[in-house]
Amino acid sequence: MAITIALAGNPNSGKTTLFNALTGARQHVGNYPGVTVEKKQGTCTAENQIFDIVDLPGTYSLSAYSMEEVVARDFIVNEKPAMIVNIVDGSNLERNLYLTLQFMEMGANVCIALNMMDVAGKRGVTIDVEKLSLLLGLPVVPMVARTGKGRAQLLKTVADHVVSRPAPLKISYGRDIDDTLDEMEERIRSDQFLTDPYPSRWVALKYLENDAQILEAGKAHLAGTHEWLSAKALKLSHHLETTLDTHPEGMIADQRYGFITSILKQGVISHTLDPNRLAWSDKIDKILTHRFLGPLIMIGVLMGLYQFTFAYSEVPVGWCENFFTWLGDRTDTLFADGLFKSLVISGIIDGVGGVLGFVPLILFMFLGISFLEDSGYLARMAFMLDRVFRMFGLHGASVMAFIVSGGIAGGCAVPGVMATRTLKSPKERLATLLTVPFMNCGAKLPVYALLVAAFFTDYRAQVMLIITLISWVGALLVAKLLRSTVIKGPATPFVMELPPYRLPTFKGLAIHTWERTWQYIRKAGTVILGISIVLWAMMTFPQLDTRTVSNENTVGMHTPGAETMDPGAAALRHSIAGRMGMAMESVTRYAGFDWQTNIALLGGFAAKEVVVSTLGTAYSLGEVDPEDSMSLAQRLKTAEGWGPVTAFSLILFTIFYSPCFVAVVCIARESGSWKWGMFSMAFNTLLALSLSIVFYQTATWMMS
Amino acid sequence: MMEGISLRRMQVNQTGTVVSVRARGELGRRIRDMGLVPGKDIRIQGRAPLKDPVSLRIMGGTLTLRNNEADYIFVEVH
Ligand SMILES: Nc1nc2c(ncn2[C@@H]2O[C@H](COP(=O)(O)OP(=O)(O)OP(=O)(O)O)[C@@H](O)[C@H]2O)c(=O)[nH]1
Ligand SMILES: [Mg+2]
Numbered sequence: 045m046a047i048t049i050a051l052a053g054n055p056n057s058g059k060t061t062l063f064n065a066l067t068g069a070r071q072h073v074g075n076y077p078g079v080t081v082e083k084k085q086g087t088c089t090a091e092n093q094i095f096d097i098v099d100l101p102g103t104y105s106l107s108a109y110s111m112e113e114v115v116a117r118d119f120i121v122n123e124k125p126a127m128i129v130n131i132v133d134g135s136n137l138e139r140n141l142y143l144t145l146q147f148m149e150m151g152a153n154v155c156i157a158l159n160m161m162d163v164a165g166k167r168g169v170t171i172d173v174e175k176l177s178l179l180l181g182l183p184v185v186p187m188v189a190r191t192g193k194g195r196a197q198l199l200k201t202v203a204d205h206v207v208s209r210p211a212p213l214k215i216s217y218g219r220d221i222d223d224t225l226d227e228m229e230e231r232i233r234s235d236q237f238l239t240d241p242y243p244s245r246w247v248a249l250k251y252l253e254n255d256a257q258i259l260e261a262g263k264a265h266l267a268g269t270h271e272w273l274s275a276k277a278l279k280l281s282h283h284l285e286t287t288l289d290t291h292p293e294g295m296i297a298d299q300r301y302g303f304i305t306s307i308l309k310q311g312v313i314s315h316t317l318d319p320n321r322l323a324w325s326d327k328i329d330k331i332l333t334h335r336f337l338g339p340l341i342m343i344g345v346l347m348g349l350y351q352f353t354f355a356y357s358e359v360p361v362g363w364c365e366n367f368f369t370w371l372g373d374r375t376d377t378l379f380a381d382g383l384f385k386s387l388v389i390s391g392i393i394d395g396v397g398g399v400l401g402f403v404p405l406i407l408f409m410f411l412g413i414s415f416l417e418d419s420g421y422l423a424r425m426a427f428m429l430d431r432v433f434r435m436f437g438l439h440g441a442s443v444m445a446f447i448v449s450g451g452i453a454g455g456c457a458v459p460g461v462m463a464t465r466t467l468k469s470p471k472e473r474l475a476t477l478l479t480v481p482f483m484n485c486g487a488k489l490p491v492y493a494l495l496v497a498a499f500f501t502d503y504r505a506q507v508m509l510i511i512t513l514i515s516w517v518g519a520l521l522v523a524k525l526l527r528s529t530v531i532k533g534p535a536t537p538f539v540m541e542l543p544p545y546r547l548p549t550f551k552g553l554a555i556h557t558w559e560r561t562w563q564y565i566r567k568a569g570t571v572i573l574g575i576s577i578v579l580w581a582m583m584t585f586p587q588l589d590t591r592t593v594s595n596e597n598t599v600g601m602h603t604p605g606a607e608t609m610d611p612g613a614a615a616l617r618h619s620i621a622g623r624m625g626m627a628m629e630s631v632t633r634y635a636g637f638d639w640q641t642n643i644a645l646l647g648g649f650a651a652k653e654v655v656v657s658t659l660g661t662a663y664s665l666g667e668v669d670p671e672d673s674m675s676l677a678q679r680l681k682t683a684e685g686w687g688p689v690t691a692f693s694l695i696l697f698t699i700f701y702s703p704c705f706v707a708v709v710c711i712a713r714e715s716g717s718w719k720w721g722m723f724s725m726a727f728n729t730l731l732a733l734s735l736s737i738v739f740y741q742t743a744t745w746m747m748s
Numbered sequence: 749m750m751e752g753i754s755l756r757r758m759q760v761n762q763t764g765t766v767v768s769v770r771a772r773g774e775l776g777r778r779i780r781d782m783g784l785v786p787g788k789d790i791r792i793q794g795r796a797p798l799k800d801p802v803s804l805r806i807m808g809g810t811l812t813l814r815n816n817e818a819d820y821i822f823v824e825v826h
Contacts, residue, residue, distance in 0.1 A: 539779055
């Protein structure tokens with residue numbers, strides 16, 4: 045029988061590193077507080093026993109305020125692991141023990157893995173491990189999870205202690221609280237109130253702490269006892285407020301820290317260096333977060349990240365593209381012309397290939413981000429930019445997602461949406477992932493390039509700058525709008541830890557990068573394959589047979605140019621997508637878009653790259669290489685209804701309309717609900733349409 | 749009870765001892781969870797380029813908080 049062991053501890057204390065060292069599993073490790081959100085499981089055999097090891101999310105406390113805390117607490121209460129291995133950051137002992145005490149108060153069987161002993165040593169901190177163990181009454185094993193030092197000793201200690209069942213720790217919270225706790229505990233015991241999973245004193249404490257989760261469970265269990273306990277808690281709260289100007293919650297926390305201090309004071313910790321001396325990490329901070337140098341360096345770092353990603357991924361992206369072109373060509377010669385071939389080439393290879401073609405780019409992007417994250421710099425970026433982003437209801441840490449999505453022009457919203465994972469505050473995170481698609485991803489650039497080349501030849505750079513500014517202003521304003529309507533709520537407290545700078549390990553970077561890239565690849569095989577087939581079908585069916593062509597030509601559709609259309613364009617117009625494009629013309633013409641543009645925009649939902657090539661087909665040019673769109677630009681210049689106003693209206697629409705479906709899938713996944721995926725499609729498209737119509741109408745009115 | 753000044757008003761490199769934390773609910777809990785409780789010594793480490801948030805050193809670790817959160821924390825300056 046496997047024995048369940050839970051790894052728990054403060055964020056960034058090395059739980060995942062230890063988990064990987066124990067199980068050999070490859071979990072994501074990062075130097076940014078709160079990287080693990082779900083719990084992860086693995087097994088490990090040692091001392092002739094099989095251990096089921098669960099990596100819990102990092103928490104500072106066991107109140108039920110955040111998702112992480114609820115996940116960790118529920119696991120301990122419901123799954124009752126045989127032992128909790130509490131990873132404690134030895135270089136930050138005092139704060140870390142705060143959580144340890146709370147495990148002990150729950151009556152859990154705890155063993156301390158005293159991690160980061162190397163860091164503690166460098167800071168001149170010596171810890172008397174035996175004394176700590178004696179005073180706390182727990183086994184304590186010093187270790188360095190990063191190198192695996194202490195691993196064997198830890199496993200041995202765990203094996204030796206799994207059968208222990210310690211009594212819940214009783215801390216004195218001062219006369220007033222203790223008396224009330226005793227009374228409450230008595231009633232809880234006699235009523236057997238919630239005592240099935242929880243220890244009685246702990247339930248009483250949670251009533252004093254106003255713990256929402258326990259109060260709710262209590263109300264459902266025995267309403268009478270619940271009322272009585274709540275009244276007791278309220279009375280104590282009033283009493284403390286009038287006599288001591290404090291409240292139970294605050295007092296309980298103070299006493300817990302007091303308890304820790306009293307233990308550490310008994311010679312557990314000794315400093316060989318002045319504890320107030322600036323560690324080298326602080327010295328780096330003096331420069332990297334300096335008033336003037338800080339922002340400059342940050343811009344440099346972001347540019348560097350951008351350069352690194354796009355410059356180095358260019359070659360492998362080319363290989364990927366060549367591979368899929370080759371695959372397409374092979375298929376072309378292998379099968380006879382017909383629907384099946386069209387499905388395989390245009391539906392499957394082009395669709396999935398378009399997504400997989402991004403893999404090298406995503407890999408480099410994540411490698412860069414992982415480096416910033418693991419080194420600790422990302423937390424500093426959040427620190428420096430928080431003031432700006434907070435004005436729009438976002439969080440300092442949102443910046444990374446915006447940059448990755450194309451904030452400087454030419455990123456990709458897919459890794460951008462995934463980069464929001466480093467954001468801990470749920471509301472700010474949702475607002476971020478819904479607004480990053482407004483950035484100018486690499487696939488929108490060819491559209492701008494085409495239109496700018498055709499209509500704004502003399503102002504290329506200025507127009508590109510305006511486009512970038514519009515997308516930022518738009519994204520921030522929409523974030524503000526969302527945060528004051530659908531995702532309303534006060535800002536999540538910023539109280540955050542700045543982890544010390546650490547040199548990322550190669551293993552950590554590799555795991556981190558690969559894990560994220562793999563998630564992206566996996567998606568290409570499933571949802572994206574399905575959607576590309578659907579889009580292909582929409583642009584292919586119903587098919588045009590020769591009779592209908594002549595028929596339509598004789599009947600004479602009122603669409604200008606229908607008579608001169610080439611077969612490709614005619615077939616496209618006849619398809620579902622074509623019909624939709626024409627049907628939409630009744631609305632989109634207010635924004636200046638004809639049906640050809642509509643089809644191209646519909647295609648852009650598959651991938652924004654498709655806009656240019658579809659425009660080419662719809663304007664009867666056959667295949668258009670997005671890199672070489674000069675001929676199409678010439679054609680548009682002379683086309684009826686086209687001019688700078690139409691072009692800019694289309695640019696506006698392209699900035700804001702629905703994210704491509706890969707991004708929509710990611711938004712749905714990352715927000716945990718398809719509701720938000722659908723929302724971003726509908727909301728963004730409506731927003732884009734309104735902006736384009738307003739612009740087009742105003743501009744044409746002013747010019748007339 | 750000693751009053752102290754609000755943490756927002758402290759200068760960079762100033763040290764002090766926390767005398768009270770007036771925040772309640774989630775914010776109060778978060779502040780305490782990070783070790784900002786009465787009796788702890790802190791030092792203002794620095795401020796972000798736009799003066800907000802502030803970073804401070806406490807019990808060997810570095811914390812950041814926004815000015816409007818620092819308003820709830822009262823410190824007796826050394
Ligand atoms: N110097 C040193 N660094 C360590 C040690 N253990 C872990 N680290 C580093 O500490 C950082 C955080 O480690 P993680 O394993 O991600 O921490 P975690 O507790 O899982 O963090 P969350 O999932 O965010 O709660 C990484 O950069 C690790 O490489 C250690 O013993 N010594
Ligand atoms: Mg982790």
